[in-house]
Amino acid sequence: MRASIGGARVRIRVSNEMGSTALRIGRASIGLRASGASVNAGSLRELRFGGAAAITIPAGTPAMSDPVDLAVPAQADLAVSLYLPGSAPGTTLHNVALQSNYLSPGGDYSTTATMPVARTLASWPFLTEVDVEGSLPCLVAPGDSLVDGQGSPANTNRRWPDYLARRLQASLGSAGRIGVVNRGISGNSMLKDYPTALLAGRAALERFDRDVLATSGVRYLVTLIGINDICYSSGSNPIPASELIAGYRQLIARAHARGVAIIGATLPPFEGFVYYTAAREAVRRSVNDWMRASGEFDALLDTEAALRDPARRTRLLAAYDSGDHLHPNDAGYLAIANAVPLAPFVASGLVAGEQAF
Numbered sequence: 249m250r251a252s253i254g255g256a257r258v259r260i261r262v263s264n265e266m267g268s269t270a271l272r273i274g275r276a277s278i279g280l281r282a283s284g285a286s287v288n289a290g291s292l293r294e295l296r297f298g299g300a301a302a303i304t305i306p307a308g309t310p311a312m313s314d315p316v317d318l319a320v321p322a323q324a325d326l327a328v329s330l331y332l333p334g335s336a337p338g339t340t341l342h343n344v345a346l347q348s349n350y351l352s353p354g355g356d357y358s359t360t361a362t363m364p365v366a367r368t369l370a371s372w373p374f375l376t377e378v379d380v381e382g383s384l385p386c387l388v389a390p391g392d393s394l395v396d397g398q399g400s401p402a403n404t405n406r407r408w409p410d411y412l413a414r415r416l417q418a419s420l421g422s423a424g425r426i427g428v429v430n431r432g433i434s435g436n437s438m439l440k441d442y443p444t445a446l447l448a449g450r451a452a453l454e455r456f457d458r459d460v461l462a463t464s465g466v467r468y469l470v471t472l473i474g475i476n477d478i479c480y481s482s483g484s485n486p487i488p489a490s491e492l493i494a495g496y497r498q499l500i501a502r503a504h505a506r507g508v509a510i511i512g513a514t515l516p517p518f519e520g521f522v523y524y525t526a527a528r529e530a531v532r533r534s535v536n537d538w539m540r541a542s543g544e545f546d547a548l549l550d551t552e553a554a555l556r557d558p559a560r561r562t563r564l565l566a567a568y569d570s571g572d573h574l575h576p577n578d579a580g581y582l583a584i585a586n587a588v589p590l591a592p593f594v595a596s597g598l599v600a601g602e603q604a605f
Contacts, residue, residue: 255381386427395432399570411585489534512545520573
């Protein structure tokens with residue numbers, strides 16, 4: 249996993265929240281990745297859970313490791329190794345990780361600098377968070393495939409939150425030491441769980457407390473979500489814009505109740521996408537008009553303006569289109585990151601050290 253900011257201590261969060269049986273972790277470790285399934289040997293650290301090397305995580309629950317000292321540079325690749333001594337159904341995972349992950353043959357290789365590889369995975373099983381230097385503020389980006397990075401090549405870290413982390417550090421200096429946490433889940437919706445969206449996670453309103461408010465140091469969030477609510481509803485009689493607006497207002501209220509600044513994000517154009525209809529387009533446009541006019545968010549990321557074709561505003565600019573007419577390519581994700589307003593971060597006056605682990 250790619251760290252956004254650097255720091256001197258790390259810990260991980262392992263989840264069995266979608267599991268129906270206990271998950272046994274026999275041993276775990278973390279280090280700076282060298283390449284492939286190898287870590288820099290001098291950086292390898294054993295992780296413990298409440299002082300113990302092993303932990304059994306009950307069904308439906310997560311587990312946090314104890315923090316360990318590890319010098320992590322900004323934008324470093326971290327390798328987390330989990331030894332699973334028994335059968336472990338992969339029910340809790342991040343499906344579209346856009347990152348190669350590795351499975352070994354049988355045996356515990358968690359303290360080995362180079363792990364033998366039996367096969368690779370494109371998903372992150374069980375590992376749901378790496379905290380680096382918990383004393384610094386962070387931005388959380390909940391959302392769908394547009395946040396998850398669908399359309400960008402694997403193993404390149406070119407999702408727009410990746411680009412944003414680099415932009416904050418390059419543009420704001422020490423004030424840009426803001427952790428950027430990507431909580432995008434491909435297929436995710438804001439209001440409900442759609443059975444046709446496989447492995448799409450819980451709806452944003454349901455997972456908001458767990459995935460946003462419970463994140464260490466959260467001070468900001470960017471909400472680019474809602475297009476799947478439109479696309480998975482009826483093509484001729486889609487979800488009303490008023491229902492989506494009510495959902496956004498709930499996110500705003502819940503963020504503000506915890507002192508978190510919320511940046512809204514307009515929904516991108518999608519004419520030509522397989523789920524496009526004129527009726528769905530009308531809902532998208534109404535939602536975006538409300539976002540721009542209402543002033544209810546603390547700031548606005550105008551995703552549509554950043555990506556649209558000036559000659560046909562219902563379409564992505566061809567130079568930003570990954571090919572399916574909804575998901576951007578790398579240039580499009582960079583355009584989104586460059587459109588995020590920096591004023592909320594400059595004006596916040598936050599002081600590092602407000603939270604620690």
